[in-house]
Amino acid sequence: MKIESFFKNMTIKQANIYTVIIVFLFSLVFVSLLVSQIYKDYEQSLVENLIVKNLDIKDNKLMEQKKEILKSILIKTILAIVTLSFILFGIAFGVFKIFNALLQSDTEQFLEFFKNAAYDDRSMNANTLFFQDFRLMVGHINSMLDTIREQKDSLQELNLHLEDRVRAKTANLKLINENLLQEKSQKDEILQSQKEFLRYTVHETNTPLSVILTSIELFVMKNQKDRQLSKIEAAAKNIFNIYDDLSYLVKKDQVEYPKVAIDIERFLVSRLDFFAEVAELSKVRFEYVSDFKGRYIYFNETKLQRIIDNTITNAIKYTLAGEVVHVSLKPDGTFVELSMGSRSKTIENTDKIFDAYYRENKTEEGFGIGLQLVNTICKEEDVAISLNSSDERTTFTYRFKMMGE
Incomplete structure (x- = not known):
C-alpha cells in the first residue's frame, strides 16, 4: 500500500x-x-x-x-x-x-x-507548446471551451429573458391581486349590505307575523275556523319557521345562546301541536310514541327548536299524501333518542342532504338551508345524526345526552 x-x-x-x-x-x-x-x-x-x-x-x-x-x-x-x-x-x-x-x-x-x-474562459495558445500531441489536445480543449462559452452565453441570455418574464409575471400578478382585493372589498360591502338588509327584513317581519297569528287566534275565539283560515294559519306558521331560521342565521355569531334544563318530551309535543294544522292541510298526520316522561336535556331552547322544527317541516313537505309521520322518543343508555320517519320518496344522496342549498328535487320549493342549519347545530352540540332512507320509510334520528347522566 x-x-x-x-x-x-x-x-x-x-x-x-x-x-x-x-x-x-x-x-x-x-x-x-x-x-x-x-x-x-x-x-x-x-x-x-x-x-x-x-x-x-x-x-x-x-x-x-x-x-x-x-x-x-x-x-x-x-x-x-x-x-x-x-x-x-x-x-x-x-x-x-x-x-x-x-x-x-x-x-x-x-x-x-x-x-x-x-x-x-480564455482559450489556450497552441503555438507556445513544443509537442504536437499537446497541440492537438489544446485544439480539443479550445473546442470544448467554445461550446461551454456558447452554452454559458445562452444560459445568461435565457436567464435575462427569464428575469424579464418573472418581472412581467410579478407585475401581472400584482395587478390581479389588486383587482382581487378591490373585488373582495366590493363583495364584502355587498355581503355586509345583504346582511344588514336581511337583519332589517327579519326584524321587520316579526311584527306582522305575530299580528297575523294573534289575529287568527282572536278570530277563532269569536268565530268558527273554516278551511281558508286554516290555510292562512298554516302558511303563517311556515313563514314563521322560515323567519326563525333566518333570525338564527343572522344572530348566531353575535348572540350567545345559553343552555338550560329542557323537558324534551314536553318541548317536542308543543312543537308537534304547533305544526298540526300545517300537517293536516298537507294531508298527513303525526303519530307520537313516548317510552318515558319527565326526562331532561341540557340544551339551548332556540337551537333545539331549530332542530325539531326543521325536521317536522321537512317531514310534512316530503311525506306522501295520506301517510303518517311516526315520531318517537325513547331512552338509549345515557342518551335520549328522537326519531321521525314517514313514507316518502327515497333520498338517493344521504351524504349530501345536509349540505347547504342542496335539494334532490329541483322542482321542490325552498332554499335548502334547513337541514344544513340542523347539521351545523348538531355538530356544535355533539348531537349524533343518522339518516336511513328506503322505499318503505325515511327516518331521521337524533341522540341527545340526558341531563345528569
Whole structure:
C-alpha cells in the first residue's frame, strides 16, 4: 500500500530525478562489469602465453616488460571506455534533460491553464507548446471551451429573458391581486349590505307575523275556523319557521345562546301541536310514541327548536299524501333518542342532504338551508345524526345526552 501510494503521489519532476539516478547506477554497474571482464581475460591470456612458450628467466624479464606495457595499454583502454561511457551518458542525459524540460514546460502550461480555467474562459495558445500531441489536445480543449462559452452565453441570455418574464409575471400578478382585493372589498360591502338588509327584513317581519297569528287566534275565539283560515294559519306558521331560521342565521355569531334544563318530551309535543294544522292541510298526520316522561336535556331552547322544527317541516313537505309521520322518543343508555320517519320518496344522496342549498328535487320549493342549519347545530352540540332512507320509510334520528347522566 505504501509503494502504491508513493507512485500515485509522484510528480513528473520527481520521476525525472529517479530516472536519472537509476540510469547512472546501471551505467556504473555496466562499466564495472565490463572492465572486470576485460582484466580477467587479459590475465588469463598472459598466463596461457607464458606456459605455452616455457620462456626462461631472461625471457621472463622481457615478458614482464611486455606485461607492464600491455597493462598500461589495458589501463588506458579501460580509462577510454569509462570516459567514453560517461561522455555517452552525459550526451544522453543532456538530450533527456532537453526533452524533459520541453515536456515539463508544456505540462506546466496545462497546469496553469486548468488552474485559472475556473476564473478565466480564455482559450489556450497552441503555438507556445513544443509537442504536437499537446497541440492537438489544446485544439480539443479550445473546442470544448467554445461550446461551454456558447452554452454559458445562452444560459445568461435565457436567464435575462427569464428575469424579464418573472418581472412581467410579478407585475401581472400584482395587478390581479389588486383587482382581487378591490373585488373582495366590493363583495364584502355587498355581503355586509345583504346582511344588514336581511337583519332589517327579519326584524321587520316579526311584527306582522305575530299580528297575523294573534289575529287568527282572536278570530277563532269569536268565530268558527273554516278551511281558508286554516290555510292562512298554516302558511303563517311556515313563514314563521322560515323567519326563525333566518333570525338564527343572522344572530348566531353575535348572540350567545345559553343552555338550560329542557323537558324534551314536553318541548317536542308543543312543537308537534304547533305544526298540526300545517300537517293536516298537507294531508298527513303525526303519530307520537313516548317510552318515558319527565326526562331532561341540557340544551339551548332556540337551537333545539331549530332542530325539531326543521325536521317536522321537512317531514310534512316530503311525506306522501295520506301517510303518517311516526315520531318517537325513547331512552338509549345515557342518551335520549328522537326519531321521525314517514313514507316518502327515497333520498338517493344521504351524504349530501345536509349540505347547504342542496335539494334532490329541483322542482321542490325552498332554499335548502334547513337541514344544513340542523347539521351545523348538531355538530356544535355533539348531537349524533343518522339518516336511513328506503322505499318503505325515511327516518331521521337524533341522540341527545340526558341531563345528569
